[in-house]
Amino acid sequence: MDDNVTVINHPLIAHKLTLMRRKTASTQKFRSLLREIAHLLTYEITRDLELTTERIETPLEEMDAPRLAGKKLCFVSILRAGNGLLEGMVELLPSARVGHIGMFRDPESLEAVEYYCKVPADIGERRVIVVDPMLATGNSAIAALTHLKKQGARQIKFLCLLAAPEGVAALREAHPDVPVFTAALDERLDEHGYIRPGLGDAGDRMYGTK
Incomplete structure (x- = not known):
């Protein structure tokens, strides 16, 4: 595995992901x-x-306490499924700026088609985390990262829930400077561009549209 690809191996993540994979999950x-x-x-x-320190007063005494330094984060969700991850991330870091890129996958070519983009004007000064639950063919992620770089983004990471080896390879070839983080690396893509064993279409399962 490429050193720039991290599979986040944690028992809680693995357990919760198993619960999500079940077709009976509501x-x-x-x-x-x-x-x-x-x-x-x-x-x-x-x-x-990065951290800096700030002089604060606790109920007992003053101290130099750590806090996040400088310009902070921007989360960019690849619509629509990316919003499922985005909600939890913003709960943890409510001060982060948020951008959205609308993409859909052409069912015939499997290529990404962009229909919307709105990101902070100072995105070039922020650490950017692009989120999409599924890294399947990689086409949507590649197109989104290309667009964000044109907007000035320089410090970018990509975060997904599941990845297929084919999608990881395509993304690494197109954007070798962007680290990839995923909760699991599955076996393969099928002929329809779905991750196997996977969990189905994340957007449909999240919004109950299928």
Whole structure:
């Protein structure tokens, strides 16, 4: 595995992901588990955030206490499924700025088609975490990262729930400077571009649209 690809191996994440994979999981349960996993993934992907110190007064005495330094984070959700991870991440870091990129996958070509983009004007000054539950073919992620770089983003990470080896390889080839973080690396893509064994279509399961 590429050194720039991290599979976040944590018992709580593995357990919750198993519950999500079950085809009997309700829309409510799926959405709730995705939000919970987002908390855990955010904890891991932000380990390298820079800190400074601030002089504060506790109930007992003054101290130099750590706090996040400088311009902080921007989370960019690849619509629509990315919002499932985004909700949990914003709960953990409510001060983060948020951007959205609307993509859909053409069912014939499997290529990504962009229909919307709105990101903070100062995105080039922030650490950017792009989120999408599924890294399947990689086409949507590649297109989103290309667009964000054109907007000035320089410090970018990509976070997903599940990844297929084919999607990881495609993303690493197109954007070798972008670290990839995932909760699990599954076996393969099928002929329809779905991750196997996977968990189905994350957006449909999250919103109950299928």
